[in-house]
Amino acid sequence: MTAVDLSTPPKAPAPAPQEAPVVRIEGLWSVFGEGAKAFAVHQDLDLTVERGEMLSIVGGSGTGKTVLLRQMLGLLKPTKGTVEVLGRPAAQMGREGAASRVGMLFQHGALFSAFNVLDNVAFALREQGTLPLDLVHDAAMVKLQMVGLKPEHATRMPADLSGGMIKRAALARALIMDPPLLLLDEPTAGLDPTSSDEFCALLRELHAALGLTLVMVTHDLDTLFALSSRVAVLAEKKVLVTGTPREVAAYDHPFIETFFRGERGRRAMAPLNNGPEAAGET
Numbered sequence: 001m002t003a004v005d006l007s008t009p010p011k012a013p014a015p016a017p018q019e020a021p022v023v024r025i026e027g028l029w030s031v032f033g034e035g036a037k038a039f040a041v042h043q044d045l046d047l048t049v050e051r052g053e054m055l056s057i058v059g060g061s062g063t064g065k066t067v068l069l070r071q072m073l074g075l076l077k078p079t080k081g082t083v084e085v086l087g088r089p090a091a092q093m094g095r096e097g098a099a100s101r102v103g104m105l106f107q108h109g110a111l112f113s114a115f116n117v118l119d120n121v122a123f124a125l126r127e128q129g130t131l132p133l134d135l136v137h138d139a140a141m142v143k144l145q146m147v148g149l150k151p152e153h154a155t156r157m158p159a160d161l162s163g164g165m166i167k168r169a170a171l172a173r174a175l176i177m178d179p180p181l182l183l184l185d186e187p188t189a190g191l192d193p194t195s196s197d198e199f200c201a202l203l204r205e206l207h208a209a210l211g212l213t214l215v216m217v218t219h220d221l222d223t224l225f226a227l228s229s230r231v232a233v234l235a236e237k238k239v240l241v242t243g244t245p246r247e248v249a250a251y252d253h254p255f256i257e258t259f260f261r262g263e264r265g266r267r268a269m270a271p272l273n274n275g276p277e278a279a280g281e282t
């Protein structure tokens with residue numbers, strides 16, 4: 001089922017003809033349970049993410065946004081259909097392959113509480129076992145600096161960090177293997193407005209500096225407008241519509257009406273009137 005594509009013209013840079021999309025999902029069915037108890041979360045869902053995009057996935061509660069991220073991470077296997085990441089089936093990437101292709105920022109950071117910040121950040125690289133430990137240490141320190149943490153934060157335990165610092169440490173961990181694709185589940189959840197704005201600014205900087213492709217799930221409209229070059233709306237078990245935030249917000253659907261055109265939506269959309277830069281449509 002092809003989603004309505006509202007983009008005219010496309011805002012994302014056009015890929016070279018031979019370049020595979022970063023994510024290609026075609027005819028995806030995600031079914032849980034068996035027999036009479038089986039239920040489909042996704043039914044014939046299509047979604048393509050090109051290199052360099054910042055795509056936000058939105059939808060009502062239980063519409064399968066997290067399940068879709070888990071499909072891209074290769075943690076779930078499609079019941080039917082195709083989920084490819086960088087030209088390979090996501091479910092066949094294996095743990096190490098996945099870490100070097102896809103970074104994942106979980107909603108609450110999901111740091112190992114018994115490890116200090118440096119050991120958390122270095123974890124996947126150390127597990128891989130291909131680099132001497134001093135180089136693993138150096139690589140983790142570079143990532144800490146990249147996300148705006150100081151060398152003295154390296155030995156802190158997660159319990160001693162602020163919410164914003166946990167997010168930054170978790171981001172450094174997600175980027176340790178230099179994956180071209182970064183998945184984010186509610187990246188600014190639990191942050192105060194200032195920390196949230198700073199974290200969005202950091203993600204935009206890293207997106208530009210590292211040439212990342214970002215795919216995020218968010219309920220937060222400020223985050224959505226700050227970070228999305230494109231929005232995909234999940235409804236009716238599929239990607240119903242895609243387009244820029246402005247295009248999608250104007251689409252006629254009950255979820256969109258409530259989400260974008262309610263009071264919170266109108267407030268968050270005010271920056272759209274100040275030009276595309278403010279709306280994240282660059």
Ligand SMILES: Nc1ncnc2c1ncn2[C@@H]1O[C@H](COP(=O)(O)OP(=O)(O)OP(=O)(O)O)[C@@H](O)[C@H]1O
Binds near residue numbers: 033041066067068
């Ligand atoms: N492993 C699983 N086994 C069975 N059902 C599952 C499993 N994972 C998810 N589901 C179900 O799939 C549906 C979609 O879940 P998902 O977490 O993707 O929703 P969501 O869109 O992220 O919702 P929310 O915005 O509330 O977080 C839910 O009904 C959930 O209970």
